[in-house]
Amino acid sequence: MNVLGIETSCDETAAAVVTTTGDAARPWRVGSNVIASQVDIHREWGGVVPEIASRQHVRDICGVVDSALAGAALAWADIDAIAVTQGPGLIGSLLVGVAFAKAAAAAIDRPIVAVHHLAGHIESIFLEHGAIPLPALILVVSGGHTSLYLVEEPGHYQLIGLTRDDAAGEAYDKVARLLGLGYPGGPAIDRRAALGRDDAVDLPQPRFTHRHRFALPEGLAHRTRTGRPLAEFSFSGLKTAVVRLLEARGVPIAQGPHVPTGESPLSEQDVSDICASFQRVVVESLVERTFDAARQLGARSVGIAGGVSANSRLRKDAAARGAREGLPVFVPPLALSTDNAAMIAAAGLRKIERGATSPFDFNALATFDIE
Numbered sequence: 001m002n003v004l005g006i007e008t009s010c011d012e013t014a015a016a017v018v019t020t021t022g023d024a025a026r027p028w029r030v031g032s033n034v035i036a037s038q039v040d041i042h043r044e045w046g047g048v049v050p051e052i053a054s055r056q057h058v059r060d061i062c063g064v065v066d067s068a069l070a071g072a073a074l075a076w077a078d079i080d081a082i083a084v085t086q087g088p089g090l091i092g093s094l095l096v097g098v099a100f101a102k103a104a105a106a107a108i109d110r111p112i113v114a115v116h117h118l119a120g121h122i123e124s125i126f127l128e129h130g131a132i133p134l135p136a137l138i139l140v141v142s143g144g145h146t147s148l149y150l151v152e153e154p155g156h157y158q159l160i161g162l163t164r165d166d167a168a169g170e171a172y173d174k175v176a177r178l179l180g181l182g183y184p185g186g187p188a189i190d191r192r193a194a195l196g197r198d199d200a201v202d203l204p205q206p207r208f209t210h211r212h213r214f215a216l217p218e219g220l221a222h223r224t225r226t227g228r229p230l231a232e233f234s235f236s237g238l239k240t241a242v243v244r245l246l247e248a249r250g251v252p253i254a255q256g257p258h259v260p261t262g263e264s265p266l267s268e269q270d271v272s273d274i275c276a277s278f279q280r281v282v283v284e285s286l287v288e289r290t291f292d293a294a295r296q297l298g299a300r301s302v303g304i305a306g307g308v309s310a311n312s313r314l315r316k317d318a319a320a321r322g323a324r325e326g327l328p329v330f331v332p333p334l335a336l337s338t339d340n341a342a343m344i345a346a347a348g349l350r351k352i353e354r355g356a357t358s359p360f361d362f363n364a365l366a367t368f369d370i371e
C-alpha cells in the first residue's frame, strides 16, 4: 500500500510517500520525503508570519507533491490513500493542505485520512525504528508542543504530561532572538552551546511544588485521562530569567516582544556561555521528567520526537540516561524530527490499519487533542 502524506501545519510545505513492506518488525518504508521550507522567507520577520505562510503553501504545494510522487517513482494511480495534517497548527496553512488533499483524493477516488500533527511526530519514531518495546513513553518536543504520551499499543496515544506555558522550542526561539542569533533559534543555540560552558550562568531549573504538580490550570484538566498530569514542563520562567540576566549585563531590551534594541556589550564567549547554560537547563528538565514518568508508568522504552529532538545535547543526555536505567531510547533521524510529511503518512497508515479513514467533510482545526 502506498500512502501519500501532506503536511502544511506551519512553515514547511511537505509531501511524502510511505509504503507498507509486509515485514512486522519494520512495517513501513519511506519512498520519498520532500520539504519546501519557508524559513528563509520568515527569517526576515524573526518568526513565522501566518498570512505569508499560507500564501507560500499555495505556491509550493503542487510542485512539492509532484516531486514526492516522482521521488517514489509512482504515478497518481499508484496511490492508495492520502493522509493529511488536520491540526493543530496555523489555520490558514492547514487549510491549504486539507483542501489540496481532499481535491486529490476525490480526483483519484481514494480514501483520505485526517491526521493529528503530534500523532505524526510520535509515529516518526515507529517509522524509523519499527516495532519498539511497548509501553513506550514518548516526549514530543517542538516549537508548539512539549507533551508526554504513553503508547501502550500501536496507534493509541495517552496524554500524560504537557507544558503549562511555553513549548521548549518556543523558548529556544525566544532566547535566540534575545541573543540576536536569528530564526529558527534551536539550531543556532545548539551550535553556539558547543562553544560555551554550561555552568557559566546560573539559570533556574523550573520546579513545581506538590500542589502545582497535581493541580492543572483551568481548561487543561480535562486533557489528561485522570485530570492529573504525571509530569509537567514550564519554560516561560526560564526565558524571563534570561531577560533579567541580559538586563543585568546591560543589554538594551525592549519590553513586550523582548527584543534587543541596541549594541550588545556581550562578548561572543558570553553568548556561547548563555546558550550552553540555557540548553543544559532545558535538556535536564526534559530528560528528568520524561524518565521520571517512564519509571512511574513502567515503560519499556523512551522515544523523543519533534523539532527539538534534533538537539545534540538532548540526544546525548537521553541516550546516556537510558543506558544507565536500562531503557532503550529511540529518536528519529534528523530528516524525520522536524516537520515532514513522511510521519503524517505513517500516522495515516496507523489509522488505516484500524479502518479509520475520514469523511470528506472534516475540517482543519487550529487546536484539538489526539482522540
Ligand code: KG4
Pocket (backbone or CB within 6 Å): 010, 141, 142, 143, 144, 145, 168, 169, 170, 172, 173, 184, 185, 186, 187, 190, 306, 307, 308, 309, 310, 311, 312, 337, 338, 339
Ligand atoms: O517540529 P517542528 O519542526 O515544528 C513544530 O511542530 O513546532 O519544531 C520546530 C522547533 C523550533 O522551535 C526549532 O527552534 C526547534 O524545533 N529546533 C531545535 C533544534 N532544531 C530545531 N531546538 C533545539 N535544538 C535543535 N537542534
Ligand code: ZN
Pocket (backbone or CB within 6 Å): 117, 121, 142, 306, 307, 338, 339
Ligand atoms: Zn511539528
